[in-house]
Amino acid sequence: MTRNILFIMFDQLRWDYLSCYGHPHLHTPHIDRLAARGVRFDRAYIQSPICGSSRMSTYTGRYVHSHGATGNGIPLKVGEITLGDHLRKAGMGCWLVGKTHMRADAEGMARLGLEPDSLIGARVAECGFDVFERDDGMFPEGPDGAYDPDGAKTYNEWLRDKGYDTDNPWHDFANSGLDAEGNVLSGWFLKNSPEAANIAEEDSETPYLTGRGIEFMQQAEGPWCCHLSYIKPHWPYIVPEPYASMYGPEHVLPVVRSDAERQNAHPVLKGFMDTKIGQTFSRQDVREAVIPAYMGLIKQADDQMGRLFAWLEETGRDKDTVIVLTSDHGDFLGDHWMGEKTFFHDTSTRVPLIIYDPSPEADATRGTVCDALVESIDLAPTFVEIAGGAVADHILEGESLMPILRGERAETRRDYVICEYDYSASPLAKLLNVSVRDAVMFMIADKRWKLIHCEGGFRPLLFDLENDPQELVDLGESAAHAEVIAQMYDKLFQWARRPSQRTTRSEAxxxxxxxxxxxxxxxxxxxxxxxxxxxxxxxxxxxxxxxxxxxxxxxx
Incomplete structure (x- = not known):
């Protein structure tokens, strides 16, 4: 049976903020129903705790150490083979509807004479996707100009056509409230998170992208992979009614942190805690303002999944479409004295992953939960196998999850997961007086232990995931755990020795x-x-x- 792939990614969606993953107040029945029809992976990890580099790992099937796009604004170098390249070789189209956070390697393209408006040049500039609509969903503006001049470009034009007529309706309507005097209450200011976004709910970002995804599938000729990549629940944390009023401080879960955790913090971890974001999200009033809005954004996303899945079923597309739902990273939301996502606790690095395969071969695993160690780089080889292609495992560093979906295996072949972060371009590197070379960190974790290595002569961090699942006690200085630390370093060294750059010849x-x-x-x-x-x-x-x-x- 020829199958299509609907690859849904949310931005900054925590794994534990879905009811099928255990959230007690935030009910997500449509996503839960997808999990009941497929496999829910309980230990899925990203490869970098920041949008750009995490996505580049997902889109290439390669670790950050291999593809080199180590942070937001760091281009994916020309020559990296992407999901689109692999799928087109297998006879499947690969299309984008939404966000990639891809920055094109303009210098590399110019060196090779690749014109951005050529077919090959456009694909190289768009991370291997053919573009139905790219919407990175961010059009902030400051004294030095816009963060992304092309951000929300089509969406802003669409809003203006509907009468939201300002120079930046993305900000003024979709991501801001309005007071009684008509003053815009910017969603950038966290005190305004409880405000309702001043936009008709059906015109806000998540319903808009759902509609665009449906429009793509209505006209698409298969087989195709559609990357429907949502912007929310990423900040600005603000949502229109009825979602703005659905949750309040009483629904905010107890914060996961301790005074001892902060007092004894590793120097690099303390640096992240002491950033402006960390200090702000350490305040309970901030959490009580932001988290209900964050939950509202997720509830809206789930309702849009209900709309999307209903359309698939009404048109019969659910019979020939594999549905994959995940996130690019989580959000600390004040846990561990931090905001944002740029450290290695499960709050940030562990993501939801649900896969529904309509084929009879997957009937045996419907509604099951998989405890295997899974990485985001596993999606690319999984998609290639769905497309009927041969997995180029000398290029793709993940492994196909099809044997798990078919009930042939319960575990992946790996016994650890990897996550990396390069903070060399951040103010923290200057604060810690760390060179560009040393402003990098690595996480290696198995089901029991998580080791974090920081370059620059710092000691490691170690967490016992079995006895301390909330990761509050750092055992990196514990003499009693020296052997465990050595064993985890052996695994990290083994990973670092892989021949990841030998991509022009297969093992055979x-x-x-x-x-x-x-x-x-x-x-x-x-x-x-x-x-x-x-x-x-x-x-x-x-x-x-x-x-x-x-x-x-x-x-x-």
């Missing part, structure tokens, strides 16, 4: 090359012509030639 090709040079005239270590197979030296035996003196005439 390398095996086939063994000994081939001898059949092309290379004779090494042979003392006598009879010491090797005669067929290998046939060009070097039984030959005759004249002395050079008879050929070269004396000069003069």
């Amino acid at each position: 090709q390398l095996i086939g090359m063994r000994g081939k040079s001898g059949r092309r005239g290379i004779v090494l270590g042979v003392y006598d012509e009879n010491d090797t197979a005669p067929e290998l030296t046939v060009k070097y035996r039984g030959r005759s030639a004249k002395p050079w003196q008879e050929i070269v005439r004396p000069k003069g």
Whole structure:
């Protein structure tokens, strides 16, 4: 059966803010129903706790260490093979509706003469996708201009056509409230998070992108992969009614942190705690303003999933479409004295992942929960296998999840997951007086332990995930855990030694090359012509030639 892939990604959606993952107040029945029809993965991890580099790992199937796009604004270099490249080779189109946070390698494209308006150039500039609509969903403006001049470009034009007529309706309506005097209450200011966004709910960002996703599928000719990539519940934290009033401080879960955690914090972790974001989200009044809005954004997203899934069922597309739902990272929301996502607690690095496969081969696993260690880089090889292609495992560093979806395996082959973060361009690197080379961190975790290594001569951090699942007690200085730390470093070193840059020859090709040079005239270590197979030296035996003196005439 030919299948399509609907690849849904939310931005900054915590894994534990869905009812199927255990949230007690935030009920998400439509996403829960998808989980009941598919497999819910309970230990899915991203490869970097920030939008851009996390997504580049998902779109390439490669670790950050391999693809090199280490942060927001760091281009994915020309030559990196993407999901779209793999899928088109297998005969499947690969289309974008929404966000990628991709920054094109303009210098590399110019060096190779790739014009951005050519077919190949456009794909290279758009992370391998053909674009139905790109909407990175951010059009903030400051004294030095816009953060992203093309952000929310089509959406802003659409809003103006509907009468939301300002120079930036993305901000003034979709992401701000309004007071009784008509003053815009900017969603950038967290005190305004409880306000209702001044926009008709059906015109806000999440319903808009749902509609665009449906429009794509209505006209698409398969097989196709549609990356429906939502902007929310990423900040600005503000949502229109009826969602703005659905939750209040009484629905805000107790914060996960301790005084000892902060007092004994590792220097790098303390740096993140002491940022403006960390200090702000450490305040309970901020959490009580922001989290109800964050929950409202998720509730709206779930309702839009209900709209989307109903359309799929009404049109029969659910019978031939694999649905994958995940997030690019989480959100601390004040846990561990931090906001945002740029550290390695599960709050940030663990994400929801649900896969529904309509094929009969997946019937045995419907409604199950998988405890395997899974990484976001596993999606690319999974999609290639769905498309019927051969997985290029010398390029793709993840592994296909199809054996798990079909009930053939319960675990992946790996025994650890990896996450990386490069903070060299952040103010924290200056605050810690860390060089660009040393402003990098690595997380390696298995089901029991999580080790965090920080370059720059810092000690490691260690968390016991079994006895301290909230990751409040750092055991990095514990002499009793020295052996565990050494074992985790051995795993990290093993990972670092992988030949990840050897992407031009497959394993089968390398095996086939063994000994081939001898059949092309290379004779090494042979003392006598009879010491090797005669067929290998046939060009070097039984030959005759004249002395050079008879050929070269004396000069003069």
